[in-house]
Amino acid sequence: MRNDINLLSLRLFLDVAASGSFSEAARRNGLPPSSVSRHIQALEQQLGQNLLFRHTRAVTLTEIGAIYCGEVRDVLAALDLASERARGAADAPSGLLRINAPVAFGRRHIAPLLAAYQARHRQVEIDLALTDGFIDPVAESTDIVIRIGRMPDSSLTGRQLTPQRYVLAASPDYLERHGDAPTPEALPQHNCLIYKGTNGAQKWYFRQAGEAFRSTVVRGNLTSNNAESLVEAALAGQGLVLFPTWLLHEELRAGRLVALMPDREASIDTATYGIHLIYPESRLRSLKVRSFRDYLIEAIGAPPYWDRDEVR
Structure with missing residues (x-):
């Protein structure tokens, strides 16, 4: 008896395994979650194995499912490459x-x-x-x-x-009201807007040419896990930010933010x-x-x- 496995079912299985969610796999493929669920159930029935544990909050791989997932991933990657070449790619x-x-x-x-x-x-x-x-x-x-x-x-x-290069910056309005921060030692007198990610609040480091980075104590009345929110606060004149130039370059070029301490290299770690x-x-x-x-x-x-x- 033939036991043909549907390629779409395999791709949906990989997406569910990667995202831990039938809904997310459905979104990625433009399908209703019920359709994804039917494909996975059909795949499990054909294999005679449970590939996934269905939990209330997430979907995880069974032991057999994890092994099957790795093997299917390799096979589909090879198939995609072969198809790409066959199409004249x-x-x-x-x-x-x-x-x-x-x-x-x-x-x-x-x-x-x-x-x-x-x-x-x-x-x-x-x-x-x-x-x-x-x-x-x-x-x-x-x-x-x-x-x-x-x-x-x-x-x-x-x-x-x-x-990647970091720069310390503030708005012209903030600097007019509070003055410049010409050295790291001046930062405790300023309101510093600090990014706070999964590893906690970022530290600020500075160094002059030929020296090692040194951390500087910074404090402020706003922390956020969203960098763009802190940039908006800096543009509104609330305080200083330390971010990469790829995030601040438009504001710096337009003069909405001003780069500070041009004689020092900045970072959020002891290395760049x-x-x-x-x-x-x-x-x-x-x-x-x-x-x-x-x-x-x-x-x-x-x-x-x-x-x-x-x-x-």
Whole structure:
């Protein structure tokens, strides 16, 4: 008796496994959750195995499901690559390209570049997901992940897209009312608007040329886990912010914010970290991945376009 497995069922299974949610898998594929559930149930019946534990708040893989998930992921990746080549993609990128990027960076510097890329490569469809937490591109079936900070120690392939530079800034109105902050020692007298992520409130570090970074005590009346909210508060004259130039460059160029301590390098750690492209090594055999990687490197440039002709 034949036991044909539906490819859509397999892809939906991978999406449910990656997201932990039937609803999210349905959203990704433009299907009702009930349809996704039926596909997974049919797959389990054909295999004679439970692949998923259904919990009230989340869906998790069974032991057999985890093994099956890894094997199916590899098979589908090979199938997608073979299909891409069969369609003539050796000459032209084609197919679905899945990209994941941090929310603010993706909204400001990835999304605006997609139209030009797709105008150049009309056979490529893009699924852009913006999330701030690190994702495993293998587990999430993602072609390219863009991440900022330390590179994870893993078997993933990656390269630096561009270095990242931090700047301390405040609005002209704030500086008129409270004065400049010419040195780190002056910061305790200022209202500092501080980003607070999963690892707690960010620390501020400064150094002069040839020196090591030193942390500086900063305090303020506003913390947030959303950087853009803190930028808005700084624009309203509420206080000082310390953020990368890719987040502040438009405000700096327009004069809505003023860069402070130009003789010092700023950071949120004892070292500086860049913006990275991360992908499974096997994805580089795909022309759509290589073409987008090369396009992004060219479009961002060196130095990155947001650091060119910056008002300092």
